[in-house]
Amino acid sequence: MDLNAIRTAVIEGNALAVENGVKEALEAKISAESILIEALVPAMDEVGKRFEAGDFFVPEMLIAARAMKTGIALLRPLLAELGVEPVGKVVIGTVKGDLHDIGKNLVGLMLEGAGFEVIDVGTDVSIETFVEAVQREEPHLLGMSALLTTTMPSAAEVIKALSDAGLRDKVKVLFGGAPVTEAFTEQIGADGYAPDAAAAVTKAKDLLGVTN
């Protein structure tokens, strides 16, 4: 089984071809870890690059991520048996007062595609819910999203609440969304800024010291 075929199927968003390809690869005794690292992860990396280059748009990213998840679902129990750990754990959510979820969902899908475990706490997430999620899940990274200038300040309140709860040093904070700027992110004391989903993966890897 050619892992390139799986990689191509992910990029083309062909979930059925990914499912068949992964099954064939496993039957051919290719390890789950190899399929993940040599086919699925680089495929999503390529999808992110095409998005950043303006060759892919949101629908193409979504169907690629859906195809990737089809493969991941087949591999997950085998990876657990092998003791393969995710490259990091991330809690993501859209800040209080903000119901937008497309950008946040894309970030989650792209992080999964890069090998992260993603806990999505949803939209319109209160400060308390973010803090509780960090306490409960102990993620390496908290990713917050905002699409409105009026809701952006809520991210600052979450960061302050994390500090008050003694959690700030235990988690990196990434903030993004259409109106968010790098300067605003620095001002509120977040660790990183990402303008889009593909950039969020790169930044998450940087912050956690994950190498490709």
Added chain:
Amino acid sequence: MSINLNFTDEDWQRIERDWTAWWAGELDRPMVMMETFNPLIFGSKKIFSKDWMLEKPVDEVLDIFQERLEDAHYFGDAWPKFFYNHGPGMGAGFLGANVHSMPEQNTIWFDFEEQAPIEKLHLTYDPDNIWWQRIYNLTKGAVERWGDKVAVAHTDIGGNLDILASFRTTNQLLYDVCDSQEEVVRLSNEITAAWIRYYNELYDVIKQGGRGTSNWAAVWSPQRTYMTQSDFCYMISPEMFEKFVAPDLEACYEIMDHGFYHLDGKGQIIHLDRLLEMENLAGIQWIPGAGQPLPEEWTDLLKRIIEGGKRCQVYVTAEGARKIVREIGGKGFALYVINRMKPEEAADFLKVLAAEDISQH
């Protein structure tokens, strides 16, 4: 009921004369609008309450608006307008989506409980829809009350894929445009047919007032105008725009004299060339989006719009308007100046703008 506006019949004659010349390309200056209140902001929290949206008698709603209209002053090329803000894309409500008001968050949103297969979804005009009835009655009541004193605007009907997203959810529609392209085209066509009917039926009421047409944006026409939109196209490729959005827009512009497009955010700029090709599209409104540089900073983009043969509408500060007339020239622009000014300040500002406008020198 009579209305006492700070706006005379002579003012209306001036508005009709100058806007007509502007559309015809016969005016070397921009249209410049200033008001003492912002109709996009005023009272919207109250308006988005359920009581206001559906239950308050039409006359009581109009009483409140009348107070504001009588209190307002209009400078430059601004005109008295009644735009009843029922939120973005009420066409979804007209077609049967659930309408959820969120007055504290200053908005409304739509959903649809039946998540049936896309093949089973059919969207058709329903004359008895409560939201359509409400908007129709408010529009009719306003025209009957104010006649030719106030321009009654079309409500915000919405863009075709934005309306469809209210039924499918935005997330699902993003999959649909890949998985079920023919069904998306079919539904877009159904929405467009209904949209044109809503526009025309409201137009038949509005034209009785004899003060042209307008909409939520700062554009007025003695004939038929509207600010079309497609927020969904921020997320899709030019190929998908061509397949799903362009046919709808062109169908809408065919029934208008002065169709306008709401270009919202840098993600939509990739569609600008296609928009400029649309023969019946008269103008493009540029909204940079939250967190982005102000409209006047997008000089190359504004030039592309004007040099592409379209009118251009932007919301700007007084300084922003001056930058545009100095660097590009005001001809072809409709500049809504967001600063609040006293009458003498507005008059002085218009003189400064005229002196600096390279289109006029």
